[in-house]
Amino acid sequence: MSCLAAQTPRRGRAGSRACLCAGLLASLALVLASAPVARAAAHRPIPVSRRSTPISVAIDTRNPLPPVPRSFFGLSFELSSLSRVARYADRGDLVALLRSLGPGVLRFGGVSADTRIAWTDASTPRPAWATGTLDAADFPPLASLAAKTGWRILLTIGLGHFEPEAAAREAAAAEAALGGWLEAIELGNEPNAWALTGLRSEPWTFVQYDAQVAAYRSAIEAAAPGIPLAGPDTSGSSAFENWGLAEVINQRPALLTGHHYALGCAQQPPPTISRLLSPRTRQLEETSLSRYTSIAWAGETPFRLDETNNVSCGGVAGISNTFASALWAAGYLTRAMAMGLEGINLHANQVNCGGYAPICAPTPQALAAGALQVQPEWYALQLIKRLVGERPLPTTTSSPARPNVQVTTTLASDGRLHFVIVDDDPPGARGVVVRLRVSRAFGAGSILSLTAPSPAALSGVLLGGRGIAPEGTWVPPKRLPRAANKRGTISVRIAPSSAALVTVSPKAS
Structure with a gap:
């Protein structure tokens, strides 16, 4: 199978370099062809509460980076x-x-x-x-x-x-x-x-x-x-x-x-x-x-x-x-x-x-x-x-304000997108509505939230509304909150001093 060399050199002990199979690019092209990169697709703005700051997120699916190493x-x-x-x-x-x-x-x-x-x-x-x-x-x-x-x-x-x-x-x-x-x-x-x-x-x-x-x-x-x-x-x-x-x-x-x-x-x-x-x-x-x-x-x-x-x-x-x-x-x-x-x-x-x-x-x-x-x-x-194992995508955020928010995106081999959103603003600051511009080829997004009573909290940390047991056991919820895909954009509300993993899967063909 032919490959395209990865843009960023990464060697293991054997000196191998990551590569992206052409077949994977071809299979993802149909799903991602309509994903916006430089400009927003035409759609009606999604309402935002007066206490929320909008953030628009665009991803560049044409230039995926080498996979995150399995032993990262x-x-x-x-x-x-x-x-x-x-x-x-x-x-x-x-x-x-x-x-x-x-x-x-x-x-x-x-x-x-x-x-x-x-x-x-x-x-x-x-x-x-x-x-x-x-x-x-x-x-x-x-x-x-x-x-x-x-x-x-x-x-x-x-x-x-x-x-x-x-x-x-x-x-x-x-x-x-x-x-x-x-x-x-x-x-x-x-x-x-x-x-x-x-x-x-x-x-x-x-x-x-x-x-x-x-x-x-x-x-x-x-x-x-x-x-x-x-x-x-x-x-x-x-x-x-x-x-x-x-x-x-x-x-x-x-x-x-x-x-x-x-x-x-x-x-x-x-x-x-x-x-x-x-x-x-x-x-x-x-x-x-x-x-x-x-x-x-x-x-x-x-x-x-x-x-x-x-x-x-x-x-x-x-x-x-x-x-x-x-x-x-x-x-x-x-x-x-x-x-x-x-x-x-x-x-x-x-x-x-x-x-x-x-x-x-x-x-x-x-x-x-x-x-x-x-x-x-x-x-x-x-x-x-x-x-881990997924390919980071170049990600651009824009907002009329300057919220203290980070967004990172990765692409899985099956076409799923993962967005990690971290809002570092202090309690009492405006929340944000993050508009993920993913195209109509994707379904709704599931939201796994990381929360606590405050940044200074020593306890009460929850992942998906559940704590991790002292010895590390964590049972994920059977159902996670979901955000609909409306005209190619998924809007996710994030509270200050919290983080979330948003998973977006391609629609079944």
Whole structure:
């Protein structure tokens, strides 16, 4: 079957690129031919209440983007938690929680990879600087967790304390236990910042880092040939403009990686919910994502945002653990999908339910047993998981006002359209009526809403009017609200501080 190459390069371990089958384009053409792109089809305006702001949404069905990778979702944990998380393969709720999202990537790294955790084996005693260790016995349980969930492992090997031979033995042990479940290894966490944190003395630039990475790779290749490299795992996109480009040229990694936090824990003015959900924060996020993806595309290397969340330093209680975090995640992750990222890993601390944790343990006893509970961010993942594997469509919104609303659209292989609508305006603001211009070839839209009493709510979060059980069980409603297609336009009312997934199917031929 003939194919058209995808517009955005995206490679897996085998270096394959996404393509769109010509047969699929042909089958969708009949359904989508009348979908408006540049101008609205002639129709009578749909009435809008005086308290609602109209938003018109047009989609470009002629230029679908490459599919969202099946392993787009990810979680990131500190390397210091690897042993505990791995043993959740045989206890607790983590297996069921991860399965509920489909395949993904578990990343182990963070600051502990270079400052607290050391590899030990018969040839490598525990060094004085380390507060914890990893050894070969930690990897078989991790392999079991990966096999039971379908989530592959992105492993950070410490570079902060230069030990290439020990790193080679660690990589070989990981490869032997994990096999194909090992997505890649990273060498160090946020190495661009090491001169500031005291892990390296000046001068410390990519030149010095590159030489040390080359020494590690040489030792690892001798002990365990063929393990893919991910990097440079920078602290932000500004550093990535230099380090990421140099990494592509000098190291040719299988995967590019970097970090981003919407707000800084120590920045002034301090983080607030309104700042987290503001158009200004969204603009800065898009600038950061654009820096990352432009280098990835130029280097024909996929990029994964392997550590991110709402507020740095573990989050801020009253922001990171509220419904606002779910609204932020729903908007940010869907925009990242549309921009062609390989995936995103939400950083999490299972022991801190007051911070940025999609899942956490409320007590020490629950932590030991793996009895994890979902936090508001988890609701966002459940809302948008239906977009995985689908093709984002260029989407344009227009409104006489300037509502704080985001809309992302994807196209499924069977012709269905999914619209994710996120209204970040505060309670008391005008609601919006979103007019989805889809053509008469489609039926009505079903609406799965994500709501809570307020952005600051710690509880009462509902998906489709129902809560997710602490261990992750969610039963969808038998019937969802529907919005009719009138002359090719579906109008959906969205309340401020809420989100919705609208599913629109082609009419039966």
